[in-house]
Amino acid sequence: MIPLSEPSLGDAEERLVVEAVRSGYVSSVGPMVRSFEEELAAAVGAQHAVACASGTAALHLALLAVGVGQGRDVLVSDLTFIASANPARYCGAKVVLVDSEPETWNLDPTLVVAELERRDAAGEAQPAAVLAVHVLGHPAALEDLVVACERFDVMLVEDAAESLGARWDEGVLAGRQVGTVGSLGCFSFNGNKVMTAGNGGMVVTDDAALADRVRHLSTQARIPGSDYLHDDIGYNYRLSNVSAAVGLAQLRRLDELVGGRRAVAERYDAALAAVPGVSVPPKAAWASRSSWLYTILLRDRGARDAVRQELRDAGVEARPIWPALRGQQPYLGSAVLGGTVALDLADRGLSLPSSAHLPPGDQDVVVAAVLAAASP
Numbered sequence: 001m002i003p004l005s006e007p008s009l010g011d012a013e014e015r016l017v018v019e020a021v022r023s024g025y026v027s028s029v030g031p032m033v034r035s036f037e038e039e040l041a042a043a044v045g046a047q048h049a050v051a052c053a054s055g056t057a058a059l060h061l062a063l064l065a066v067g068v069g070q071g072r073d074v075l076v077s078d079l080t081f082i083a084s085a086n087p088a089r090y091c092g093a094k095v096v097l098v099d100s101e102p103e104t105w106n107l108d109p110t111l112v113v114a115e116l117e118r119r120d121a122a123g124e125a126q127p128a129a130v131l132a133v134h135v136l137g138h139p140a141a142l143e144d145l146v147v148a149c150e151r152f153d154v155m156l157v158e159d160a161a162e163s164l165g166a167r168w169d170e171g172v173l174a175g176r177q178v179g180t181v182g183s184l185g186c187f188s189f190n191g192n193k194v195m196t197a198g199n200g201g202m203v204v205t206d207d208a209a210l211a212d213r214v215r216h217l218s219t220q221a222r223i224p225g226s227d228y229l230h231d232d233i234g235y236n237y238r239l240s241n242v243s244a245a246v247g248l249a250q251l252r253r254l255d256e257l258v259g260g261r262r263a264v265a266e267r268y269d270a271a272l273a274a275v276p277g278v279s280v281p282p283k284a285a286w287a288s289r290s291s292w293l294y295t296i297l298l299r300d301r302g303a304r305d306a307v308r309q310e311l312r313d314a315g316v317e318a319r320p321i322w323p324a325l326r327g328q329q330p331y332l333g334s335a336v337l338g339g340t341v342a343l344d345l346a347d348r349g350l351s352l353p354s355s356a357h358l359p360p361g362d363q364d365v366v367v368a369a370v371l372a373a374a375s376p
């Protein structure tokens, strides 16, 4: 099978893992964790970074740190992996789903701004946070959202789990990387992401107090310098030094890993952009994508499933995009802002093999199967 998304691991990862093991630091204390945090903060342009056991743990801590709790609302993109929304529920908050906009497939900022204005005018409580997800490696349009969140005193948190290395190129956010615009940004280093630490995540922020709070909650809320004294309900969410070793080696190759995925996406664009019945994924002029998973749209669900079958027969792993959260069992009762763009994308989207080092010959096999099924 040609896999959907494969990690690229080599000598650099092996060297640092061996170094970590030989140092005797294999758990959550150790120099690799610190270095991983410092180098990731520098790479994305944030002041502080706190390594976590997973991207999900990073999101949970980020929401806790901005005060998300029982009875509050959190606005979340409807079209995303379910781990974007679950942490709000861990905090006891209610999830309000926001429909996608067609340009980037990310949450529609006009819907969020309208909702904050509506609540303000009606004298209703504002949500505790807006969780903006950058899906599939493309930045969301956050310019207006930043202004609205500031105006109505709502915390903006970014789920950049899929988009490390993506950035804005125009407007007031020009030059900024995803994850650095909200009060906090979260990344994932799961095995299928742009870079991996085996497992792991990171919270980044420019706010020292928020970074301290995240770090404190990630280490069982132990009072620093004390033995077994704790001042809150904390979590065991720290990253291990061995995982950090893998992450550090991958981070030092980030340009190569993102560059590889971008090159794969460019080749797909060239081969598929003009094919009737196939739409290529978003590539806004104002952004540079990280091209995590290259996802095409077919005419309808039937055409999507036919292309998937053709690919499977050719030995290619392709995967439908996630169902919109509004259709997932735990979120059936959630309020939804907007219309049905996310449902349409979920019906028609198919992710193609996108590994950074996908051999061109393998990519030709994928393209040939898409062509055969899409325009028989």
Ligand SMILES: *Cc1c(COP(=O)(O)O)cnc(C)c1O
Binding pocket: 054, 055, 056, 057, 080, 081, 083, 084, 133, 159, 161, 162, 188, 189, 190, 199, 200, 201
């Ligand atoms: C992968 C992912 C997560 C969760 O990250 P884990 O490291 O797997 O816990 C969260 N949000 C999105 C959008 C993701 O793709």
